[in-house]
Amino acid sequence: MVSQSWIFEKRNISYYDLQKTLSTQSDYQAMPAKVSQQILMILEKNTQKLFSSERSL
Template sequence: MRDISHRKNHRFYTEIDRLCFLSKNLYNYANYLVRKSFIFEKTNLSYYDLQKTLSTQGDYQAMPAKVSQQILMILDRNTEKLFSSE
């Protein structure tokens, strides 16, 4: 597979750029919610909590459900590692 990330004239560049932007936004917003919950409520939001909360959010809905769910699973895995190391 060839790297097309830097080729703006590639036919899929616009769609890839849009999906990357939405993915970043969803990950960052979910991460914000996890951190806010941990700092103020001393609780760790699980993947299921995030999925339920964010399923109506615009960036979540703008992508295929499988993609949005995978992004939240990655965040859950990352935060699980972070919280287990403390």
């Protein structure tokens, strides 16, 4: 989802948008809330680093 958004729309999906989108998914709901929140925070941090490095090329 994040990579497709970047490839086709040249935009990064925020933590809140990801959380809103994934909240209806059964796999996401099956995880403890702390775990799912930490995963999204780490994902957002890493994608921001990746995308900022790609923009600087």
